[in-house]
Amino acid sequence: MTTYEILLMLDPEQAETRQDDIVARARDLVEKNGGAWHSHDAWGRRRLAYPIAHKEEGVYHLVVFDAEADTLDEISRVLKIEDAVLRHLATRHIAGSRTSAPRDDAAAPVAAPAEATASEETAPEPTAPETGVSEDDEPEYAGAEEEEQPAEEEE
Numbered sequence: 091m092t093t094y095e096i097l098l099m100l101d102p103e104q105a106e107t108r109q110d111d112i113v114a115r116a117r118d119l120v121e122k123n124g125g126a127w128h129s130h131d132a133w134g135r136r137r138l139a140y141p142i143a144h145k146e147e148g149v150y151h152l153v154v155f156d157a158e159a160d161t162l163d164e165i166s167r168v169l170k171i172e173d174a175v176l177r178h179l180a181t182r183h184i185a186g187s188r189t190s191a192p193r194d195d196a197a198a199p200v201a202a203p204a205e206a207t208a209s210e211e212t213a214p215e216p217t218a219p220e221t222g223v224s225e226d227d228e229p230e231y232a233g234a235e236e237e238e239q240p241a242e243e244e245e
Contacts, residue, residue, distance in 0.1 A: 091125065091126070091156040091157060091158060092156065092157070092158075092159070092162075092182060093128070093154065093155070093156050093182070093183040093185070094154070094155060094156075094157060094162055094180055094181065094182060094183055095152060095153065095154045095155075095180070095181055095182075095183040095189065096116070096152070096153050096165065096169075096178055096179065096180045096181075097150065097151075097152050097178065097179045097181075098112070098113070098150065098151040098152075098153070098169070098175060098177075098178050099142075099148040099149070099150055099175070099176045099177040099178065100112065100148065100149045100150075100151065100174055100175060100176065101143075101145060101148070101149070101173070101174045101175075101176055102135055102145060102147045102148060102149050103145070104149075104174045108174055109149060109151070109174065112169075112172060112174060112175065113130055113151055113153060115168065116153060116165050116168070116169070117130075117153075117155075119161060119164055119165050119168065120155045120156075120157050120161060120165070123157065123158065123160070123161040123164070124157075124158070124161075125155055125156050125157035125158070125161055126155060126156040126157075127153075127155045128154040128155055128156065129152075129153070129154045129189060130151065130152070130153050130154075131151070131152045131153075131189050131190060131191065132149075132150075132151050133149075133150035133151065133152060133191035133192075134149065134150065134191065135147050135148070135149050135150075136148060136149075136150055142176050142177065143176055145176065148176055148177075150191070152189055152191075154183055154189055162180055165180070166178070166180055
């Protein structure tokens with residue numbers, strides 16, 4: 091048995107009970123074929139990067155289970171013909187990977203503490219590395235470009 095995870099993107103216009111039925115059907119297929127259901131995490135409604143089937147949003151669900159490859163094929167077949175499933179992606183689950191929904195506040199920058207420590211106050215500012223070229227030196231090719239350009243003739 092292999093541990094798989096499927097990320098479902100469901101139609102947001104479907105009733106919540108219909109969405110639960112889709113997840114329940116996947117669970118039934120897993121358990122009927124001798125697999126083990128580990129978890130179901132409803133990530134909720136999220137805005138899509140681009141419209142899919144004229145929908146601007148999708149409802150995400152992540153399910154994790156143990157099953158044989160034939161069972162995974164059957165689940166994928168059922169999800170493909172289900173109208174309420176906009177997209178689904180089945181992958182092999184990596185042990186210890188995060189299955190909770192990515193949160194919007196996780197991307198927000200963390201504010202720096204108001205008080206600086208003594209080591210931060212005395213630390214010198216970083217400087218740019220030496221390049222060996224002074225600002226006054228002109229590149230060798232600068233004058234060559236000007237000489238090669240023909241002068242425009244005035245009429």
